[in-house]
Amino acid sequence: MQDQDVQPFLIGAEWTRGEGTPFESRNPATGALNGLIGAASAADVDRAVATARAAQAEPAWRDMLPHKRAAILRRLADLIEADAEWLARRQMQENGKRLQECRDQALAGANAYRYFAGICEVMPSEVAPARGNHLSLVVYEPFGVVAAITPWNSPLTLESQKVAAALAAGNAVVLKPSxxxxxxALRVAALALQAGLPPGILNVVTGLGLETGGALVAHPDVRLISFTGGTATGKAIARAAAQRMAAVALELGGKSPHIVFADADLDKALDGVLHGVFSSTGQSCIAGTRLFVERGVYDAFVARLVARTRELKVGLPDDPATQVSPLSSFIHRDKVESMVAMAAEDGGRILAGGTRPADPALAGGAFFLPTIVAGLANDARLCQQEVFGPVLCVLPFDDEADLLRQANGTAFGLAAGIWTASMPRAWRVARALEAGTIWINTYKELSVSVPFGGFKESGSGREKGFYGIRTYQEPKTVMWGLA
Structure with a gap:
């Protein structure tokens, strides 16, 4: 194997294949090899963190005036937008997401840089009310080196949201993509250098989670770890960070309740439920995977839902007619299949899907049919564990008390959806639900301008929104005596 056969990663201004064993990237829609990727060893990670620390200590970035830092972020946004088609197709080839969704996410990633560039220019420091003969100032400092660790389901948006905010806050970043x-991530890092970002301010190390990610989490010079991914991994990161009192921002798993009251516009609710769970092939932390329907309309609504689910077009991600594309990998497809089999063992009834598609044209990919499971109690394993695939549990409820007991009866608390014509009911239920984002008469509407994060085991801290930049800064009080 020649060096030129391996995709290198970026440390400072140097592209290197690293000391680790290269790994394969495969297209989950076809099984074809995308290429070999260089792997960062612990020594490579140490060099990346040292490079980031040295670059962040230099005034070229740390002391750069906010409007000049914002100008670089805006140039990077323009370059991402100009390169959006390449980025979209690369993401599609790596995780199987529908091409149109990848295109939308590429543009959303560019806009995240624009958003945080704008905040960078207007984010104020504070003068606190004095309690004596002094001036009380609160200023915000960057952490220094931030480790950003991202998942495979939506890298174009998730990486942009983390990196843009961390850079706008004045940090250096070591990004470890899935x-x-x-x-x-590698393409955007190259564009960042082209935009004028000082070398070493954004580094990308590629590799497997235990080796590369583990070394990054354990590194003593990483002051903040920003992680999006599974709850079990998030807990392990939190434990490792606690050993050296490093800060963490964790956006973890979900088992979001999607609620339909009898007085809702049931046609719109049906569209919302389908989109909420089966878009992105269910590979979304906010997917509405537990559907609660008021008992009076449960049978009729679920029957319509099953019929619509069976009509969904499963196909290749670059086919414009496709509504559900493959899962991200064959390993993940196997996990989803095993969890559906587990549900059947627990007494669940498969109302739709539950198998791989029969179409021979899809046999080479990691496809799984959109699946609906009924007959389980809310405490069943499938209703409590995150599947991260196109699998929906349907459950009836009798009244608000019954609903809230079930909806909040999980370790997760990331998102929830409510469909009702009653404004008072919508407000009561929204306030009572234990989740970081609540949608009313809509679902999965996303914006970089509002905070995002979870309650309970769905994470800690918030990203996005005006104060999302504060996640990547530490407040410092300066008391100036006037006596």
Whole structure:
């Protein structure tokens, strides 16, 4: 194997294949090899963190005036937008997401840089009310080196949201993308240098989670770890960070309740439920995977839902007619299949899907049919564990008390959806639900301008929104005596 056969990663201004064993990237829609990716060893990670620390200590970035830092972020946004088609197709080839959704996410990633560039220019420091003969100032300082660790389901948006905010706050970043989707991060890192970002302020290390990610989490010079991914991994990161009192921002798993009251516009609710769980092939932390329907309309609504689900077009991600594309990998497809089998063992009835598609044209990919499971109690394993695939549990409820007991009866608390014509009911239920984002008469509407994060085991801290930049800064009080 020649060096030129391996995609290198970026440390400072140097592209290197690293000391680790290169790994494969495969297209989950076809099984074809995308290429070999260089793997960062612990020594490579140490060099990346040292490079980031040295670059962040230099005034070229740390002391750069906010409007000049914002100008670089805006140039990077323009370059991402100009390169959006390449980025979209690369993400599609690596995680199987529908091409149109990848295109939308590429543009959303560019807009995240624009958003945080704008905040960078207007984010104020504070003068606190004095309690004596002094001036009380609150200023905000960057942490220094931030480790950003991202998942495979939506790298174009998730990486942009983390990196843009961390850079706008004045930090240097070492980004570790998922081993399944390294391509977008590497391309954006090259564009960042082209935009004028000082070398070493954004570094990308590729590799497997335990080796590369583990070394990054354990590194003593990483002051903040920003992680999006599974709850079990998030807990392990939190434990490792606690050993050296490093800060963490964790956006973890979900088992979001999607609620339909009898007085709702049931046609719109049906569209919302389908979109909420089966878009992105269910590979979304906010997917509405537990559907609660008021008992009076439960049978009729679920029957319509099953019929619509069976009509969904499962196909290749670059086919414009496709509504459900493959899962991100064959390993993940196997996990989803095993969890559906587990549900059947627990007494669940498969109302739709539950198998791979029969179409021979899809036999080479990691496809799984959109699936609906009924007959389980809310405490069943499938209703409590995150599947991260196109699998929906349907459950009836009798009244608000019954609903809230079930909806909040999970370790997760990331998102929830409510469909009702009653404004008072919508407000009561929204306030009572234990989740970081609540949608009313809509679902999965996303914006970089509002905070995002979870309650309970769905994470800690918030990203996005005006104060999302504060996640990547530490407040400092300066008391100036006037006596």
């Amino acid at each position: 081993e399944f989707t390294p391509g977008p």
